[in-house]
Structure formats: C-alpha cells, structure tokens
Amino acid sequence: SAVGGCVTKPCLRPKFPGGKDIHRLCGIKPGTQKMCEVPGLPFPGFHLPTLKRYAGDDSIGLAGFIDVETTGLNPHTDEIVELAIVLFAFDRVKSSIVGVVDEYVGLREPSRNIPPQATRIHGITDADVAGQQLDGNKIKQLMQRAEFLVAHNATFDQGFVTRLFPISELKLWLCSMRHVDWYGRGYGSRSLQALLQAHGIQVTHAHRGEVDVKAALTLLAQLDASGTPYFADLLRRYHAMQHLEASRKTLA
Numbered sequence: 197s198a199v200g201g202c203v204t205k206p207c208l209r210p211k212f213p214g215g216k217d218i219h220r221l222c223g224i225k226p227g228t229q230k231m232c233e234v235p236g237l238p239f240p241g242f243h244l245p246t247l248k249r250y251a252g253d254d255s256i257g258l259a260g261f262i263d264v265e266t267t268g269l270n271p272h273t274d275e276i277v278e279l280a281i282v283l284f285a286f287d288r289v290k291s292s293i294v295g296v297v298d299e300y301v302g303l304r305e306p307s308r309n310i311p312p313q314a315t316r317i318h319g320i321t322d323a324d325v326a327g328q329q330l331d332g333n334k335i336k337q338l339m340q341r342a343e344f345l346v347a348h349n350a351t352f353d354q355g356f357v358t359r360l361f362p363i364s365e366l367k368l369w370l371c372s373m374r375h376v377d378w379y380g381r382g383y384g385s386r387s388l389q390a391l392l393q394a395h396g397i398q399v400t401h402a403h404r405g406e407v408d409v410k411a412a413l414t415l416l417a418q419l420d421a422s423g424t425p426y427f428a429d430l431l432r433r434y435h436a437m438q439h440l441e442a443s444r445k446t447l448a
Contacts, residue, residue: 280405
C-alpha cells in the first residue's frame, strides 16, 4: 500500500523519540502541530510517522521490517500466504526510529489449501488468497533499499522469505525477539504479543502482516528505563555483525 501524506494532528505519544528528525526529513517546520502519519491507523496507538519526502543523509539509514503469515511452520514444505515489509528510516546517532518511508503488504495463493490450524492463528482463508500473487518487484525494490532486514523471531521469517526471494540472503538479518535484551529489562516473555501488552500497545488483528510489523516498530521506538530506544540494541548487534563480516572478508 502507498504511504500517505501529512495531516494536522497533535502528537499523541510525546515520548516518541526523534521528533526533530521527523520535521527535518519530511519538511514540516518544528513547533507546528503537523505530523506525517499513516492514514488509517492499523491499531490504536500507532504513531510512527510516514515521511512524505525522504531526504536521507549520512546520519540516517534505511532498514526493512518483515513479517510473513504461512501455511505452517516448516519453511521447506509450507508456504507464505501473506507478506508485509515496511521500509523505515532510523537515526544512526540517536539510535531512534524516525519514520516509515515505504511499505508493501500482499496476499499469496499457496499450492495447497491453508490448513485449518493455520487459519485459526492468522485468520487467512483459502477464499482470501484465491488468485492472489505477491508483487515481487516491489518487495525486491524495498529489500534492495534496506541496509539490513528485521523480523520478530527472524529465523522463522528468514527461512520462508529467502526461499521466495534469494536476494534477501545478501542482507544481514536482525531479530527483534533475540537481539533486544528483553529478559535483562525484566520482561518475562519475548513473544511479540506479550511485549505489546506489557507496553500498552493494543492491536486489533494480531498475527497479520501489516499489524505485526507496525506494532513491532512501535515497540522498538519506545524508550527503556534509561531513556534509550529499544532499537539501539538492534543497531549495536548490526554493527557487531558488520565488523564480523568485514573480518571474515579480510581473512578470506
């Protein structure tokens, strides 16, 4: 789906970091009540701005957050029935999520019927996906623009995505479940739904691609007790992976 434009609306979540960056990137003067937001919020509390005009610089990076819904758990035998990817901007210095740059969500008809147990989880039926195909060119374009890819429980999503889109194997994958120190911050579960509930982020349709992606990004944009965005953990992991990758190439 296409990203939206600027609307006049007071800020609903004053703790959201990076406000100045939002104004700088989307062209709105600081101090006004305008905020670039996604038209038709996917759930109450979603407050990541959509950047109407993205003008990145060296301090701003792009990454892609991906979520898939499938016919089952095995990436070798099961198939994707829904894929959502959000390309988002982040501030390298502040380790904050700045906003949504572009996005895509689509359904896909698998080669066999969706098992009832899978439909019970995500609510997607055979009728929903009949004749549906993913826009492969759009998905590849978003992946190419991203420095790295993120998913919650990335091992699961990566297995399915790389099978359909081998280009994703060229990217570093980060996991918002394993690469953020949720346990160290006192949370008893790393599951997305448990973390959303603990942070008061309410979703109306859990286990659907667009909602899960934007809910996870909203979660990562929150500040911990020290005032640091959770996303900072992912950036530290990304830098460590980059360093390791560079060392391997040097030794090769």
